Every structure is written in structure tokens, then in C-alpha cells.
Amino acid sequence: MSPGQYPARTPVIGWLLRWIHGAEEAGEILIELRELGWYERRERGALRARLLFWRESLRHAAGRQLRGGMDPDDGDGGPGLGAWLTDTRHALRKLRHSPLHSVITVAVLGLGIGAVTAVFSLVNMLLFATLPFAQPDRLFTLEDVLTRPGQPANPYTPQARSLYALRDLLPEVDLAGHRFGTFRVHGGDVPTQVIGVHVTDRWFETVGVRPFLGRGFSQEQQAAGAGASAAMIGHDLWQRRFGADTSIVDTTVLLNGQPHLISGVMPPGLRFPWGSEVWVQSEFDRTATFSLGTVMRVPEGTGLTELRAQLAVATDQVAQMYPETHTHLRFNAKSLRDYLVDNRAGVAWMLLAAVAMLLLLACANVAGLATVRVLGQGKELAVRAALGSGRGRLFRLVFIEGALLAASGGLLGLAVAVLLQRSLASLGSAPQSGVGLVLSIGMDYRVVGFTTLTTGLAAVLASTLPALRALNSGRAGSLLRTRGGGEDRTTGRLLSATLASQAGIGAVLLIVSVTVAQAYMSLESTERGYEGTDRQVLRVVLPDEDFPGGDGRWQHLEQMARQIEESPDVVAAGYTHHLPMTPGTWTRPLTFEALRDGVAVSSRASVRWVGTSYLDAIGIDMLAGRSFTAEEMEAAAPVVVISAGLAARMSDNPATLVGGRVTTGSRDEDDRPWLEVVGVAEQAQEEWIHTDTVYLPYSDVPHAWVEMVVHVQPGTGVRQLAAWLPRVDPEQPVDDVRSLATMAATELQAERLATQIVGVLAVGGLIITLLGTYGLVSFRVGQRRRDLGIRMALGCDSRRLVWHVVSRGVALVAVGFMVGALLTWVLVPPLFGGSVAETDYVDLHLLNAGLSPDPGATSGSLGLVLLTASLASLIPVLRALASNPLSVLRED
Amino acid sequence: MSRDRLGSLEQQVLLAMLRLGGDTYAVPIVREIREHGGDISHASVYVVLRRMQNRGLVTSDMRPPGPNERGRERRFFQVQAAAVAQLQETKRTLSSLWQGIEVLEEPR
Structure with missing residues (x-):
């Protein structure tokens, strides 16, 4: 019987042999090795045949070197372990003899490997880290896109209505929503203030989080709907405030003064969304116009394109159901991963x-x-x-x-x-x-x-x-x-x-x-335009529970600022809803009335809702006019202070702008109120992107989450201020007093x-x-x-x-x-x-x-x-x- | 090592070739030696054949595969008279050396 060939295909070995021996010789060798392989398979099986083939091939690959020398009989087989050890010792000796070269090579290798590894691990984590949710590829976020430009964005759309409508229209997609909230956590000596979210039912199932402790919200709690008394807490908060007490589940904790049953602790490191530490189940009012984050979990196999197509259909249906709120609105989806990373x-x-x-x-x-x-x-x-x-x-x-x-x-x-x-x-x-x-x-x-x-x-x-x-x-x-x-x-x-x-x-x-x-x-x-030194910041939170509809917030804050100013260490105190140079943008299109050769000019600027003494407290000087007064807040007077840069672009003499009118809506919207410019403030960098700023009275949009900026006497420490605060408001958590300079540093x-x-x-x-x-x-x-x-x-x-x-x-x-x-x-x-x-x-x-x-x-x-x-x-x-x-x- | 003496691998390869008829290629040589209890790699046979060819002990030519065989041409080697002469000389030398060493006598 004439011999066959085995293995049939050997691309790697073929390449290796060709590289070492040249094509012709490699061809001769390969055909014989395969023939040997064929015999071996017939006699001892395919595995042994492959092993033999590889061993023989590698010997051929090395054979040129191993046996091409002077001594024809240095035996068969490779060198023994002893020879390798001898050569290793010899190599070590040689490396020692050229220390400079050896050290340089090792240093280059070490530095290269070290730096590449360290940085790549970090980048890898940022780019390719898997999200800590079950099957994160099935998760998307919902975005509303306004189809008519110039309209104000999200806060004016009843997003809860969108969520519940989409739940009905897209039965295969799980939808859950969350709304930003702040929670005063009682217990211990002083209350602490944390960020949290109010979440809809099925939120944990939709996002795909397994609690670290406890069970999440039970079916009964979910079925109860407004069973708002159930809460999950973050791992960090659990360790910080509750001493990692494992018996915390099913105990009752006061959140914003209301008793809540703790139904579990979230896994470590998970503070989704927005750095939350408390998750409270809530039922949302479908007509309220607050901002609601929406997470969607699609069925296995549904992709972004398909989801977007479904949403496009749903867009029209929702617009028909709610023409007054959803006419110029289009739904869009973005993968949660993109949204986060x-x-x-x-x-x-x-x-x-x-x-x-x-x-x-x-x-x-x-x-x-x-x-x-x-x-x-x-x-x-x-x-x-x-x-x-x-x-x-x-x-x-x-x-x-x-x-x-x-x-x-x-x-x-x-x-x-x-x-x-x-x-x-x-x-x-x-x-x-x-x-x-x-x-x-x-x-x-x-x-x-x-x-x-x-x-x-x-x-x-x-x-x-x-x-x-x-x-x-x-x-x-x-x-x-x-x-x-x-x-x-x-x-x-x-x-x-x-x-x-x-x-x-x-x-x-x-x-x-x-x-x-x-x-x-x-x-x-960057020239910030405000003072960083001797400025301390206190976070103040005025929950909806205490101030329904925001009523009474500004009065409370103004009073608090005046009381803080009574401290001998304090020069001035004022508050803003958003500190300069912190993440997030608050911008509005702006239109100036009849300026620059009689033409109305529009510009985009960041907006800050601030208290009467904020500009004074943070050290932004007035170039012309004045800041707001408490009387104007009381009367909800339409007044505004604009920044110098904005003023300079509108007029050669900024002082002439005082008394002029401006609106924060788009030019086309006649129903937006016109505001009277009462002052021009020194240019300050409130945001990275938009350098122009308009300051509006806080009473206009009284946010629950406020930063009190306190101008202290030189040398006053954070502790001194913190010690003074309980006299002002014993209910107010004081564990979060920071210096503005430090904050600016951490910001970057x-x-x-x-x-x-x-x-x-x-x-x-x-x-x-x-x-x-x-x-x-x-x-x-x-x-x-x-x-x-x-x-x-x-x-x-x-x-x-x-x-x-x-x-x-x-x-x-x-x-x-x-x-x-x-x-x-x-x-x-x-x-x-x-x-x-x-x-x-x-x-x-x-x-x-x-x-x-x-x-x-x-x-x-x-x-x-x-x-x-x-x-x-x-x-x-x-x-x-x-x-x-x-x-x-x-x-x- | 002198060039006109045969090394032990060379002896094994030449003897195997003669057993196979004096005109063969590397694979049967490997199998022949292994059948007689020797252990040799294809690479070694290959190298030894080339070396003996350089010394004129064997010649080679390329032949196409037979009618029932797959693959391409193989290189066949033929034992030359000089190789046989050297083998005989080696055998003589070794035989005389072997003689009279009682400890190496195999039991009859």
C-alpha cells in the first residue's frame, strides 16, 4: 500500500520551515514529515501522529542550527537541561560583563512595560469597563428631542407622562424612571444630606441591579404603588452612617423627616444615577413638568436601530394622545453605556x-x-x-x-x-x-x-x-x-x-x-473673576416636604444668610443654585432688545439664580447698577444682572444697558417675560463653555439644592464656620462645609x-x-x-x-x-x-x-x-x- | 572527528539504506532504524544524508510520486561504493575491537 499524507494542512509549520530552509527544501521536508505522520496515525492514532509531526518539524526548524556544525555525531534529540543551565550561567556572566548595556535594556523594558501597563489598565477601565448591571447591552436611556428649535428643553416636558405612555405603547420594553432628589438622613448626632432618587416601580428589575443586602422592593410594596415608605441605601452611606450594620434591613429610618423602611443595601461602588445614595420608590404625577431620567431594557436581540424605530412610531402616537405637551417632541434612545462613558x-x-x-x-x-x-x-x-x-x-x-x-x-x-x-x-x-x-x-x-x-x-x-x-x-x-x-x-x-x-x-x-x-x-x-480665598461653601437643601412648591425657600435662605453674617468671622453670605465651575451647564438663549444699531441681538449665556448678596459674598464687583433687593424678590419683579463680557458685546458703554430690557426666552417667543437690567457685574467665569452669564433672582426658580457662599475673615477655618452654623439652623447638616479654593482644585x-x-x-x-x-x-x-x-x-x-x-x-x-x-x-x-x-x-x-x-x-x-x-x-x-x-x- | 570515518548515525543510516535496497528516501530509513530498536529523528536522517552526499557517500535525485501516491516529488538517495567500502572498514575495525571482551559476550 502506498503511503498517504497526514496532517493534511500545516500552514504554520509550513511557513516556519519555508522561512528557515527556503521554499524548495521546506517542500521536500514537509512531504516526508507528513508521510511519517501518516504511518504514525495508522499505527498509533491521530494524536500521536500530530505530536510526532510537530516534534519532527520543530527539530527541522532548529536542525539547521543544531546539527549544521562541525560535529556530526552530537547525538539525536535536543540539548539536555544541563546544557541549558550551563548556557544560562554563561549568559548571566556575559550580561554582568556589559553591565551598562544590560541595565539600559532592562530599564527600557521595565519602564516601557510599567508605564504601558499602568496607563492601559486605567484607559481600559474607562473605555471597556463593563457596567455593573445585568446584561448592560440591553439598556438604553430615553431622550426627548425638541423638534422646534429655540424651545426650552426638558424641564418643561411632563416626562412622567411620556414614561407611562411609552409603557403602554411598547409592552416588550421595560421602562423605569428616576427623579433627582435630596434626602436628609437622620440618626446619629447631626443629620446628613445626600443625593438620592425617587424611582418608579420595577426600577431595580429594569436596571438589573442585585442588592448587596436585602431584597430590593418587594412585589407587595410595588403593588401598593405609593408605598413610598420603602427605601434602598447605598453601600457607602450604609458604612458611613450605619456602621455597616447588617441588621438594618427592615428597620425604619427617617429620610427628610419621614419614616422609611430600609429594604436593602446597594452593591459597593454603585451610585447610579447621579451619585445617588438613597433610592426611594415613588409614584409620579403624570402631569408634573419635572425632569425624569428614563431607563429602558429591551428584549434580547433588539438593537438600537429597532428601538429607535419603535420610538419613532410611539412619538406620533403620544403626540396624538397629548397634543398640548408632546407636539414638538421626538423620542430618541441612546445606549446607557454611551450615556455613562x-x-x-x-x-x-x-x-x-x-x-x-x-x-x-x-x-x-x-x-x-x-x-x-x-x-x-x-x-x-x-x-x-x-x-x-x-x-x-x-x-x-x-x-x-x-x-x-x-x-x-x-x-x-x-x-x-x-x-x-x-x-x-x-x-x-x-x-x-x-x-x-x-x-x-x-x-x-x-x-x-x-x-x-x-x-x-x-x-x-x-x-x-x-x-x-x-x-x-x-x-x-x-x-x-x-x-x-x-x-x-x-x-x-x-x-x-x-x-x-x-x-x-x-x-x-x-x-x-x-x-x-x-x-x-x-x-x-483661567481668570475666574471671583475670589477663591476666604470663601467657604455650605450646601443647603430645602426639601419639597418642608417647602411645598418651593414656597418660603428664598425667605428661609435670606434669613439664614443674614444670621450667618452675624458671626464675627463672617464678612458676607449669599447663595446660588449652582456654584461656578462645577459640572453641568445652565444655559438659555438670550435676546437683547434694540441694541447695536437698533437691531435685536441674541446670544447664549449661562443662567444663575442667586440670592441678593451672592455677588457680594463671592467677590464679583458691580460695574454699574446694583444687585437684586429682597423687595424685588418679594414682588417677583422681572429683574436681571448681566455679566460685563455680555454687556461689552452689546454696547460700548455697559452702564447705558442698565434700565434696558432682556429676555431669557428665544427671540420668537413673544410670551416670554422681558426682564429689566438692574446691574452689570464684573465678568466671572461661571462655566467653562459659556463665559457670558445672566444672574436672576433665586425666587424666580427656587431650587431645593443650594450652595451658600460665605465670605469669612482671613484665617477663619472651615471648622469655625461649621461650629457657628447650628446656631443658625439646628436642622441643617453641617458636615459639608468646604473651601471654594479646594473645590476649584478638585473640580479639575x-x-x-x-x-x-x-x-x-x-x-x-x-x-x-x-x-x-x-x-x-x-x-x-x-x-x-x-x-x-x-x-x-x-x-x-x-x-x-x-x-x-x-x-x-x-x-x-x-x-x-x-x-x-x-x-x-x-x-x-x-x-x-x-x-x-x-x-x-x-x-x-x-x-x-x-x-x-x-x-x-x-x-x-x-x-x-x-x-x-x-x-x-x-x-x-x-x-x-x-x-x-x-x-x-x-x-x- | 576525521572526515573519512563514519559516525554512528551515518552507519545506522547507511545500513538501513542497504537493507532497503540501497535506493530509498528518508521516511523508510527512519522507520527501518526504529524497527530495529534505534531512535532517530527525521531531521537527523535528513541532515546526515545531506552530509554524506557532500562527501560522495550517497547520491540523490528527485522522483515524482508513484501512481497511487499523493504529494510532490521526493528526494531519493543511492548508496555509493565508497560508502560500502567505508562500512566494511568500520565493521572490520569494530569487530576486531569487540573480540575477546568477555564481559560483552552475549549469553548463548
Whole structure:
């Protein structure tokens, strides 16, 4: 019987053999190995046959090296463990003999692996973290889009009506809603104030949360409808206020003065939505015009497109049912994931790109270093070959060295990663998504593995490939060439390319990081227009239960402010519904009446509802006119204060605007009330995006959640104010007094984190570039010691020699840098330069600052990289020159 | 190791080839040696054959697969007279060395 072939297809082995032996020989080998495999399968089964095939193939792959040497009878089979141990010891000794090179390689590997791992773990968490909900891909949020532009947004749509209507129209989709609320939690010495939500029935099932403790809301409670006495509390609140008492379930706790039955504790870290710590079941009034967040869970297999199509149909049906409220409204869906993670994605991608750059840089560097290492050993390898070392032995030596370096680099990288990660986490700025998902940063060991593997592979390949090439082509003897070492033309070009490309990558990293740092610093140093020092902020919450419909809120706040001012430590106190520079935007289209050549001009500005003394308390001066009075609040007078920037654009003399009229509606809406401008305030940065501001009396829209800004005497601490407050309002929680300056600093923490990460990458990149350049240049100079020695002996001017060597390295680096810089200039502005669409939760202001590399950053980076390259070239040259030329010549 | 002496692997391969008729390719050689209790890899046979070809002990040519065989051409090797002569010389040397060593005598 004639033999067959097994296995039939062997693409990987085929490629490997072709790569090592060439196509023709590989063909011969493969057909015979498959024939052997066929016999083996017939006699011992398919598994044994495959094993045999692989073993034989690998022997062939290595055979060229193992058995191509001088001794024909070094036995069958690979080298024993003893030989590997001997070679490992030898490799260790060799690594010790060139400590500088070894240390540089390990440092480059370690830094690269460490930085890449730390940053990638973080970015990975931001971009790809799974949401802590059951089957999160089935979750969407509902958005209403107003089809007639200029209409005020959400707060004027009865969203509860939309929710209940959609529940009827889309029976397959689970819908649940939540409404922002604040809860005063009683118990202990002083009450505490937390954010929470009122949720509809089936909320927990829809979102897909399993409680940490307890059971969620029971069917009976849900069926009871207005069983508003059931509440869930957050894990953090449970630990903070209730000492992690596991018997809390089914006990009664006072929330906003009302008894609530605690039916469970939420899982740790989950504060969805909006950083909530209390979830209370409520029945919503279908006609009320409050803002309601809606979560939808679709059946398995339904996608966004399908859901949107269903919503489009529902839009028309709801519009017919409620023409008065839903005529100009369209429903839209957005995946919950996008809604939660969206805002940071731009920065995360930028960081990811930077990480990839660093990984590339580390690989290029390590490869370059490993190559020169092997080439530098050319002479030794040639001598060993001449003395009878088998090729396999030589190959093994080189391989072990590369692997040892890679392994040490990996270990160091792990340590660096852990350190970096700790310092990133200890910034106290574990990024919290704007909607209340606390994401924890954890070390991702898969990333460590991946990075180590990548860079390690680079190291091993770069050290073995040149050796393999030389040994296979029978050029072992050519390694003996003294001048230029083993660096042939191709390798020389390769090394030059490595030098240039690492400068290029370094340039990109540096320029980007300097740009980000500049954007950050410009954000930090933005002229705020208000005083940060000696200002303390107290959060005051006036729940609906105590102030039905908001009645009496402003009177309470005004009285509270006056009482606080009675303290000897206090200069002034005033309140606002929204502090400057905190997340969230409150904007309105604005129309000025008959200004600028008689034409009405409209502009968009942020809106602040503030108390009478707020501008005084926070330190915004009046340029013309005055602030509101309590009488105007009492009379609900239509008055407004506008910011100077806005005023300046409308009139050359802002003072003339006082007494003019303005409306906060759109130009087309005649029913919006016109407001009288009573004052022009100094320009203050209330928001990042919109610099223009209008201040309206708080009594106009009395928010429940208010920030009391207190101007204190210099040197007054937060504690002193906190001690005074119970005299003002014993019911008011005082655990949340903060200084405005600290708040402004924490406000930028996400930006700071991003900046620091990019900084880490840039510094890492710079060090790697420095080390790598040094390693490569010193190798090249070392190879030319004989050349340099001859020139010196012939009386060549040492300065010219130095210039000769240094200029070449620096020129290469400069070319690489230029290419990198060009790429940065071309790519960064379109990718990151635009400003992000305005959303409710834009909290990475770096993007709004509009990143674009500037000439200063670029030339500074160029200087830094060139300096690095010069130093890296200069030191080895000087070292070479310092040795006696004659002794250098004698060495050969 | 002198070039005109046969190594033990070379002896094994040549003997296997002669048992197979003196004109064969690597796979049957591997199987023949293994059937006689030897352990050798295909890669080793392959390398040894090439080396002996360089020394003129064997010659080779490529042959298409037979009518019932699959695959492409195989390289066949033929034992040359020089190889047989070296084998005989090696056998003589070894036989005389083996003689008279009582501890190595196999029990009859």
C-alpha cells in the first residue's frame, strides 16, 4: 500500500520551515514529515501522529542550527537541561560583563512595560469597563428631542407622562424612571444630606441591579404603588452612617423627616444615577413638568436601530394622545453605556494612542539594543564557532541572553506598573463618571502579560534574528570583521532607522503631553473673576416636604444668610443654585432688545439664580447698577444682572444697558417675560463653555439644592464656620462645609489625572529615548574605536572627531523628530482640537479647551530631544577618546 | 572527528539504506532504524544524508510520486561504493575491537 499524507494542512509549520530552509527544501521536508505522520496515525492514532509531526518539524526548524556544525555525531534529540543551565550561567556572566548595556535594556523594558501597563489598565477601565448591571447591552436611556428649535428643553416636558405612555405603547420594553432628589438622613448626632432618587416601580428589575443586602422592593410594596415608605441605601452611606450594620434591613429610618423602611443595601461602588445614595420608590404625577431620567431594557436581540424605530412610531402616537405637551417632541434612545462613558472617551482614546506610542517606542528601542548586543558579540561568536562550538549552541547562547533580559525587564515592569498605579490611584481622583458610577482602578495582569510578551518578543527576536541570519548564511566568519563589527549595510540602515524612529515617537509623546499640560495649566490659571480665598461653601437643601412648591425657600435662605453674617468671622453670605465651575451647564438663549444699531441681538449665556448678596459674598464687583433687593424678590419683579463680557458685546458703554430690557426666552417667543437690567457685574467665569452669564433672582426658580457662599475673615477655618452654623439652623447638616479654593482644585481632578498620565508617558518616553539613543550610539562609537584610534594616532583634532560622530547621531534624531512633529501637527488638531458638543455632563474641560500643538511646545520638545541625543552621543565618544589610541589599536 | 570515518548515525543510516535496497528516501530509513530498536529523528536522517552526499557517500535525485501516491516529488538517495567500502572498514575495525571482551559476550 502506498503511503498517504497526514496532517493534511500545516500552514504554520509550513511557513516556519519555508522561512528557515527556503521554499524548495521546506517542500521536500514537509512531504516526508507528513508521510511519517501518516504511518504514525495508522499505527498509533491521530494524536500521536500530530505530536510526532510537530516534534519532527520543530527539530527541522532548529536542525539547521543544531546539527549544521562541525560535529556530526552530537547525538539525536535536543540539548539536555544541563546544557541549558550551563548556557544560562554563561549568559548571566556575559550580561554582568556589559553591565551598562544590560541595565539600559532592562530599564527600557521595565519602564516601557510599567508605564504601558499602568496607563492601559486605567484607559481600559474607562473605555471597556463593563457596567455593573445585568446584561448592560440591553439598556438604553430615553431622550426627548425638541423638534422646534429655540424651545426650552426638558424641564418643561411632563416626562412622567411620556414614561407611562411609552409603557403602554411598547409592552416588550421595560421602562423605569428616576427623579433627582435630596434626602436628609437622620440618626446619629447631626443629620446628613445626600443625593438620592425617587424611582418608579420595577426600577431595580429594569436596571438589573442585585442588592448587596436585602431584597430590593418587594412585589407587595410595588403593588401598593405609593408605598413610598420603602427605601434602598447605598453601600457607602450604609458604612458611613450605619456602621455597616447588617441588621438594618427592615428597620425604619427617617429620610427628610419621614419614616422609611430600609429594604436593602446597594452593591459597593454603585451610585447610579447621579451619585445617588438613597433610592426611594415613588409614584409620579403624570402631569408634573419635572425632569425624569428614563431607563429602558429591551428584549434580547433588539438593537438600537429597532428601538429607535419603535420610538419613532410611539412619538406620533403620544403626540396624538397629548397634543398640548408632546407636539414638538421626538423620542430618541441612546445606549446607557454611551450615556455613562461617552464624555471621557475622547481623552481615553487619546491616552490609548499615547500608550500605543510608548509601547512602540519601547519595542523599537529594545530591538535596537538587542541587535547591537548580538552584533557586538560577533567576534566572540566567530571565535567560538572556530573552536568547534555547534551552531545550535551559539544560537542558544544568544537566545538565552535575550530571554533573560526580557524576563528581568518584565519583572521590573511589573514593579514599575504597581508603583505607577498606586500613585495614580492615590491622587484621590479615581475618576467618577459624571453620572455616579464609581469605577475602581485595578491592575490588569493580562495587560502585564501582553506588554511583557510584546516587548520580550521584540528583545528575543531582535537578538536571535541577526544571529540566525549570520549563522544560516554561513557568514559566522564575517562576524569577525573588526571594523564596524557585525554591522553590515542593512543592519546599519536598520539601526539608523531605529534611532530616527524613536526620536519621532518621542517627539509625538512629548509634544502631545506638553500640549495637554499647557491646556491644563491654562484652565487652572483661567481668570475666574471671583475670589477663591476666604470663601467657604455650605450646601443647603430645602426639601419639597418642608417647602411645598418651593414656597418660603428664598425667605428661609435670606434669613439664614443674614444670621450667618452675624458671626464675627463672617464678612458676607449669599447663595446660588449652582456654584461656578462645577459640572453641568445652565444655559438659555438670550435676546437683547434694540441694541447695536437698533437691531435685536441674541446670544447664549449661562443662567444663575442667586440670592441678593451672592455677588457680594463671592467677590464679583458691580460695574454699574446694583444687585437684586429682597423687595424685588418679594414682588417677583422681572429683574436681571448681566455679566460685563455680555454687556461689552452689546454696547460700548455697559452702564447705558442698565434700565434696558432682556429676555431669557428665544427671540420668537413673544410670551416670554422681558426682564429689566438692574446691574452689570464684573465678568466671572461661571462655566467653562459659556463665559457670558445672566444672574436672576433665586425666587424666580427656587431650587431645593443650594450652595451658600460665605465670605469669612482671613484665617477663619472651615471648622469655625461649621461650629457657628447650628446656631443658625439646628436642622441643617453641617458636615459639608468646604473651601471654594479646594473645590476649584478638585473640580479639575479628571483633567489633572489625564495630564499626569500623559506626563508619565512623556517622561517615560523621554527616558527610554535617552537610554535607547545612548545604547545605540555608544555601540556604534565602540565599534569605531579602532577607526577613532587611528585618526587620533594620525593627529586628528579631537574636537573634529567629536563633531564628526555626534553630528551624525544628532542629525538622525533631528530628522526623526521632524517627522514625528509633523505627524503630531497634522493629526492632533482634527482629532482633539474641536470642542465637544454641549451635554449635561461635559466634565473634561481639556477637550473644550481645544487641543492644538503650539510652536513653543514643539521647539521646546525638539530642544529636549536634541539635547538628549547629543548627550547620548557625546558621552561614549568622550569615553572612547579618553582611552589611549595605541592601546585601542593593540586590542586587535 | 576525521572526515573519512563514519559516525554512528551515518552507519545506522547507511545500513538501513542497504537493507532497503540501497535506493530509498528518508521516511523508510527512519522507520527501518526504529524497527530495529534505534531512535532517530527525521531531521537527523535528513541532515546526515545531506552530509554524506557532500562527501560522495550517497547520491540523490528527485522522483515524482508513484501512481497511487499523493504529494510532490521526493528526494531519493543511492548508496555509493565508497560508502560500502567505508562500512566494511568500520565493521572490520569494530569487530576486531569487540573480540575477546568477555564481559560483552552475549549469553548463548
